[in-house]
Amino acid sequence: MIKFTNFLACFFACICLSRTAYGWGQEGHMVVAQIAYNHLSPAVRAQCDALIAVPLTFASTASTNFVTAASWADDFKSQLGTGTSHYIDLPICIAGTASNGTCLDGSTTNGAPPGVPNVVTALNQYTATLRDPNATLTNRATALRYVLHFVGDIQQPLHAANGISISHPPPGGDAGGNSFSLKGTFSELHALWDSGGGYLNDSGVSRPLSTSGVTIITNKANDVEATYPYTPSIGTIPDPMTWATDSYYYAQTVAYVGVTEGGTPTTSYLNTASATSKQRMAAGGKRLADLLMTIFATNAASFTASPTSGSAPLNVMFTDTSTGSITNWFWNFGDGKTTNFTASANPSHTYTAGTYTVTLIVSGYPGSSTNTQSSFITATGCTPPSALVSGSQAICPGGSAAIQAALTGIGPWNVTWLDGVGGTNYTQNGVAASPATRIVSPASTITYTVTATSDSSGCPGGTSSGSAIIMVNAIPSTPAASNNGPICSGSELDLSTPTVTGATYSWTGPSFTSTLQSPSITNATTAASGTYFVTITDSNGCTSAAGSTTAIVNPTPAAPTAGNNGPILGGTTLNLTATTVDGATYNWTGPNGFTSTDQNSSIPNVTSAAGGTYSVTVTDTNACTSAAGSTTVLVRTLQITSITSQGSDILITWATIGGTTNVVQATAGYPDYNTNFVDISAPLFILGSGDATTNYVDSGATTNSPVMFYRVRLVP
Numbered sequence: 001m002i003k004f005t006n007f008l009a010c011f012f013a014c015i016c017l018s019r020t021a022y023g024w025g026q027e028g029h030m031v032v033a034q035i036a037y038n039h040l041s042p043a044v045r046a047q048c049d050a051l052i053a054v055p056l057t058f059a060s061t062a063s064t065n066f067v068t069a070a071s072w073a074d075d076f077k078s079q080l081g082t083g084t085s086h087y088i089d090l091p092i093c094i095a096g097t098a099s100n101g102t103c104l105d106g107s108t109t110n111g112a113p114p115g116v117p118n119v120v121t122a123l124n125q126y127t128a129t130l131r132d133p134n135a136t137l138t139n140r141a142t143a144l145r146y147v148l149h150f151v152g153d154i155q156q157p158l159h160a161a162n163g164i165s166i167s168h169p170p171p172g173g174d175a176g177g178n179s180f181s182l183k184g185t186f187s188e189l190h191a192l193w194d195s196g197g198g199y200l201n202d203s204g205v206s207r208p209l210s211t212s213g214v215t216i217i218t219n220k221a222n223d224v225e226a227t228y229p230y231t232p233s234i235g236t237i238p239d240p241m242t243w244a245t246d247s248y249y250y251a252q253t254v255a256y257v258g259v260t261e262g263g264t265p266t267t268s269y270l271n272t273a274s275a276t277s278k279q280r281m282a283a284g285g286k287r288l289a290d291l292l293m294t295i296f297a298t299n300a301a302s303f304t305a306s307p308t309s310g311s312a313p314l315n316v317m318f319t320d321t322s323t324g325s326i327t328n329w330f331w332n333f334g335d336g337k338t339t340n341f342t343a344s345a346n347p348s349h350t351y352t353a354g355t356y357t358v359t360l361i362v363s364g365y366p367g368s369s370t371n372t373q374s375s376f377i378t379a380t381g382c383t384p385p386s387a388l389v390s391g392s393q394a395i396c397p398g399g400s401a402a403i404q405a406a407l408t409g410i411g412p413w414n415v416t417w418l419d420g421v422g423g424t425n426y427t428q429n430g431v432a433a434s435p436a437t438r439i440v441s442p443a444s445t446i447t448y449t450v451t452a453t454s455d456s457s458g459c460p461g462g463t464s465s466g467s468a469i470i471m472v473n474a475i476p477s478t479p480a481a482s483n484n485g486p487i488c489s490g491s492e493l494d495l496s497t498p499t500v501t502g503a504t505y506s507w508t509g510p511s512f513t514s515t516l517q518s519p520s521i522t523n524a525t526t527a528a529s530g531t532y533f534v535t536i537t538d539s540n541g542c543t544s545a546a547g548s549t550t551a552i553v554n555p556t557p558a559a560p561t562a563g564n565n566g567p568i569l570g571g572t573t574l575n576l577t578a579t580t581v582d583g584a585t586y587n588w589t590g591p592n593g594f595t596s597t598d599q600n601s602s603i604p605n606v607t608s609a610a611g612g613t614y615s616v617t618v619t620d621t622n623a624c625t626s627a628a629g630s631t632t633v634l635v636r637t638l639q640i641t642s643i644t645s646q647g648s649d650i651l652i653t654w655a656t657i658g659g660t661t662n663v664v665q666a667t668a669g670y671p672d673y674n675t676n677f678v679d680i681s682a683p684l685f686i687l688g689s690g691d692a693t694t695n696y697v698d699s700g701a702t703t704n705s706p707v708m709f710y711r712v713r714l715v716p
Helices: 004-008 025-038 042-052 068-075 119-131 137-153 189-194 211-227 240-255 267-296
Strands: 091-093 162-164 303-306 309-311 314-320 328-332 348-351 354-364 367-380 386-390 393-395 401-408 413-419 425-431 436-440 446-454 463-466 468-472 493-496 504-509 512-514 530-537 547-551 562-564 574-578 585-590 594-596 601-603 612-619 629-633 635-646 649-657 663-669 678-680 684-688 696-698 709-715
Touching (some): 025 068, 025 137, 025 211, 042 137, 042 267, 068 137, 091 240, 119 137, 119 240, 119 267, 137 267, 189 267, 303 354, 314 367, 386 446, 401 413, 401 446, 413 436, 425 436, 446 463, 493 547, 574 585, 574 629
Parallel strands (some): 309 367, 386 463, 393 468, 562 629, 684 696
Antiparallel strands (some): 303 314, 314 348, 328 354, 354 367, 401 436, 413 425, 446 468, 504 512, 504 530, 530 547, 562 574, 585 594, 585 612, 663 678, 663 709
16 A cells, blocks of 8 residues: 555655545434543533534524534535535555556546645544634634534545546546446445445435434444444544554545446445445544544543541541542542542542541543542541341242341451351451352251451441241151053053142153143154153152153054955955054954954955945054055945846846946857857847847747846856
């Protein structure tokens, strides 16, 4: 980085550039002012508020308080003619700087010195006016408004830099990014930085501020300070040129880096601009607060003490409540004892009997101050210390309790306790504050008392009274726990323990807790198997040891796979099958009241009534019964519906029951002669002579022939 001081000696001309200069916009200026106002002392706030209230020629209701007045200089910039006072043009190479100090694109920063007046000269001018005790009230009020604004302006990186390149040659440059064009939300680079990379948008903060506008400014000031907290540095009027070079650094390393003229800024660039802007606003708020505290602060000595009266020797703690920029304290305690100027701001001192006047002298920028409080401390004669014991309570075995002894006198104290009649003594030495507290854990009921008390006054005859009785209650008996297991998964697991009057219950187990006496787990799974513990807490708050019970949840077997040999023909045997489960028993049910306990069951010579759904369950060795598996049986039969004579032919019709997918066959012959069956594809056939076609069976008989037999059958 080439600091501006490297080339400042080369500047010999002063050129004022026309440019738009709005710093952070009204929102950013108000955030800077709010941060500063947060850290002004009440006295400095009062002085600033009084100056803001002074009537000016150029005024409006938009800037009537410290925060909104930060944008006053922009409101009346054209009328006031202060345009160039909002920035300083320190030339910077847009393309970057070579090691020899020249711009990487061949351009030069020669001939581009900062113009005058500028924000540095303006801050020096108006700071001097604020400090001038002979300045008129109007001039000081005007100067404060300028300082509020210009301290914010000088933190914006492009208010301290003027980009130089081949396309932006000196002396004009890019006018602090105003002619550095962009695409997207921001038309030029300066506007992007005025908006803090998008962090500032002036939305909802029109002046005078509404309640919501005040909230927006306050929240943004808090957001900035959460990342960059304020650390005061008061007492020196700074050189604003150091602020300008600080901002110039961020212009050189951030503002002109990673962005291309005529392009659209990346999200990464905008995020960096936003983060940098927050840092610059934090710097502006801190610097404005430090500057105003240095200009306006006055030192005022004051102090408090505790106690201001009591028995001698009286130990008093003094607390400095002075205001201002104080670096040294001198105490005169009124009894011939003093401190030097580097003493603690909050000393302690012990007085003998008497009445004393105390003086505090403080010093620092801008001067010293003295505060004297007459007859401030009164120490009376000796009063023996006392101890009042309290803290009686009941505990459970193994528990502890706090007991106290309220003390009078002057600490620190030494307190001797007696732990029960005929018990041991316990001494607390150097008790700094009342009450003296002990944590005790007796194994049985004990009464605690104090037998001796002394304090730092050395006054003899310390007294004690009261006692603390710590009663140790009994632990309840371990509860018996039980359950209804073993059970099968899907069943309800019931846990139980006997009733104890006035007690509460606490169950724990596998992924389980309950405060019921006898809780249940519905639709239990095998994951519920394991050990369950239960404790009871009685009306004294004492908790028993845990009783336990082990629950077993056996898995319910899977539903068996059921099958059959169907479709079958009426008159044949139906075979039912189920998958094998080792050690299990079976239970079949089906049509016509069918039941069976065989794994695989048969029904001979079935009729159509045997058709339907058959169900089977298995019960394993744990007596857990599965869901039912099922199989549907289809029984097919043939029924002759009519036999009629048609001349020399006989017409037979039929219907199949239980489906029609089987083959139908027919035959004709004498009683003692079996002819071959013939497949019939139509739903009827005619038997007679001379008509042998596809759907006929010709018997060769006539109506005068002996008796013939005609048969129809289903073929499986």
